[in-house]
Amino acid sequence: MRFLAHITVKLPHDLSDRERSELARAESDRGLELMEAGKLVDIWRVPGKQANVSLYEVSDATELHDLLTSLPMWRWLEVDVQPLAAHPLTQRRDGPRPP
Amino acid sequence: MRFLAHITVKLPHDLSDRERSELARAESDRGLELMEAGKLVDIWRVPGKQANVSLYEVSDATELHDLLTSLPMWRWLEVDVQPLAAHPLTQRRDGPRPP
């Protein structure tokens, strides 16, 4: 099922620039892995903020939690998760789902 | 997976007493069906309010939406849905889940 995750990054003030850039690179690498695995379907920046909106495809909330806590920055993320149900319009467009 | 649903009933003022009691009976009957089907796992009253907290076991948010919209009072319900992930404590208590 799909989840929309609203994520804000709150790094502590006393992180060095090097720690910041290492964390950012590790975060980006893990994000790319999740994209290539089909788990992270899409992601957008919230303009003006160190924050993003991301769309996940997972089997349930437990898998979602495991993926989110695997992010290197997780300890400093504020995450709000919104479950999504299928909308009839996408079914009209795509035809019925195979059994 | 589990969802917690926070539900408040907002019936319109101009419903007659008879319509109210018929709706209440139909709502209770449908609730009992969902309990016996193992979908509605538990339910509590929010004290002082015409509102409840209920725990659902469904495959995903689409099934949850279908169950909630099958409630006779649905048109007048304010529903907020909270997805739940498994907690390690229940695994320590119950042992690992079978594959």
Added chain:
Amino acid sequence: MRFLAHITVKLPHDLSDRERSELARAESDRGLELMEAGKLVDIWRVPGKQANVSLYEVSDATELHDLLTSLPMWRWLEVDVQPLAAHPLTQRRDGPRPP
């Protein structure tokens, strides 16, 4: 650019069932048109609510406003719109955008 629209339907209580179903059909038809025109990119139900989250691709907020007000139910919609910026991860995945 992309916008996320959070839309809640608040139909007045005194609408007849026939008016409701006619409105719903017209709304669905207009939604399908917007999908086929590439304006409405994706849409999901908010479980338990008469509400949706939808993703739009438009040139700017003025075009978005025009599309949203073209929805037959617009007068009764509560719409909150969230602008989205491109995220570096999608660029890493997709390669640089053509000029």
Added chain:
Amino acid sequence: MRFLAHITVKLPHDLSDRERSELARAESDRGLELMEAGKLVDIWRVPGKQANVSLYEVSDATELHDLLTSLPMWRWLEVDVQPLAAHPLTQRRDGPRPP
């Protein structure tokens, strides 16, 4: 009576990894004790957060406060407590409660 506790963990940034893992183990052990004593009836993770929803069975709010403050992490927990009343549906399912 039943209470739903919404708990968020806010550990201070300067805790060492060892202090964190010792606290986590002590917290888990105390949680298991409360489960085996029938006080902590169920518990779920809030996906994406270091937070949980837990269901307590206690005699009153004073006992609930004593149990929550016995958690090793209590000083860093944000706890919101929601009292629950019995719902007629569970009585229809279970039959009347014995006197």
Added chain:
Amino acid sequence: MRFLAHITVKLPHDLSDRERSELARAESDRGLELMEAGKLVDIWRVPGKQANVSLYEVSDATELHDLLTSLPMWRWLEVDVQPLAAHPLTQRRDGPRPP
């Protein structure tokens, strides 16, 4: 145990003055009964509002819900209920509670 109830009266606009005064008298009579039964311990007006703060002594949230729904105005009340635990200061003042 003790509960603090924050109650706001929201009577519909189309109630006649006679219906209003009959409801007010019935509400006051039921309130006096609850006071004399030791259930409603104290009550105050919120200045400027048709609202009150009231202190209840009940065995649990289920009894509280039954008392609140027995109020003649209940259908039009917005009720928020806050559970209270014993504070060590009252024990220092009163001495230990008898078993």
Added chain:
Amino acid sequence: MRFLAHITVKLPHDLSDRERSELARAESDRGLELMEAGKLVDIWRVPGKQANVSLYEVSDATELHDLLTSLPMWRWLEVDVQPLAAHPLTQRRDGPRPP
């Protein structure tokens, strides 16, 4: 007149255990003085939190401010104060107040 004070304790993280217990004892002693002086009429714990609800009897908001700022922990307290008016029900129960 009566005031309801909603008080949350927010001690800084770097206080030693000894400073905490000394502050707690001083706070409890001052609270007892205010009770014995008839100023602090009653007090309850908010379950799960380091917070309380307390009922004050003072001549006006200036006296209330003076009493609250006399608490040893005041610098770290978040205080929200709610003025209370007399409710007709207590007059029906107690008879008219003497002039």
Added chain:
Amino acid sequence: MRFLAHITVKLPHDLSDRERSELARAESDRGLELMEAGKLVDIWRVPGKQANVSLYEVSDATELHDLLTSLPMWRWLEVDVQPLAAHPLTQRRDGPRPP
């Protein structure tokens, strides 16, 4: 003591223009009485709204409630009341208050 009252007028839609202007005149007359009695010390419009901020001098919250409910529009007012304590600056300016 002083109270700041934040008042919003919410007249029902179906009031005739004549009822509106009669209510407005009666409200203004009662306001002038309260000013001349020294109870309503000052009053300002909230720009853009049918709302005001007003400053009352009363003996306590019970007198304040009686004055506010004596306003002809009271049934349709949303009133939020803020108790005020004396500030040391006014004492520095005015000298100590006579006993």
Added chain:
Amino acid sequence: MRFLAHITVKLPHDLSDRERSELARAESDRGLELMEAGKLVDIWRVPGKQANVSLYEVSDATELHDLLTSLPMWRWLEVDVQPLAAHPLTQRRDGPRPP
């Protein structure tokens, strides 16, 4: 001085289409007058809503209130007003203001 006004239109459901379009034309005419008088400096639509953000140049809040209440739709407008101060950047760009 400048004010930013955040305005939402909440027309009652039972207005006829003709009343709506007459109100809209009158509102637009009055808006144009305020623009030509240099009072309404700029105005934007909030995308997806029947709402706008508008920038006013007035001598003070009393003049602003008079202008806003002169709008034909004023009775149905929710208006929130934000006062603005001059920013040093505009002074750097424009040079000092003439005396």
Added chain:
Amino acid sequence: MRFLAHITVKLPHDLSDRERSELARAESDRGLELMEAGKLVDIWRVPGKQANVSLYEVSDATELHDLLTSLPMWRWLEVDVQPLAAHPLTQRRDGPRPP
């Protein structure tokens, strides 16, 4: 014109007692100057908080900003400013304002 300022003091924890009392004296001195200049018209304590409500008479928001930032504690103040318009009641009481 008049502004109501809602001000909360948030001094950092690591200020010494001496720095606190020096800041408090400087703040009080500057406040008295503003009172004597007719800029700060009145001021009240918010009971229980290190906060005040103050009433300013200034020509516009730019002068208000200059006065507020001249307060010695300004860096640690949370300030919310509310513009006030003249109310017809004060005009009825005082007679028309001279041109």
Added chain:
Amino acid sequence: MRFLAHITVKLPHDLSDRERSELARAESDRGLELMEAGKLVDIWRVPGKQANVSLYEVSDATELHDLLTSLPMWRWLEVDVQPLAAHPLTQRRDGPRPP
């Protein structure tokens, strides 16, 4: 398209006065560049706060994000961005936009 940015500056407490003034000068210089490039159309102070409201003209949210993150203080800014659509009134005033 136009965006309104609501920006609050939250500099950490331990910045020296020199670091503060250097940051402020760099921020002002970058702001002036953005004004001269036609990107930052206007800017106002929020009275009483270290905050501003600024109006941007950009091609989309991605360009807006790039401009905002180019501000020297960006790491300490809380930014909320509001997309704006064209309002029919400005078209009535200015005539139709050229194709």
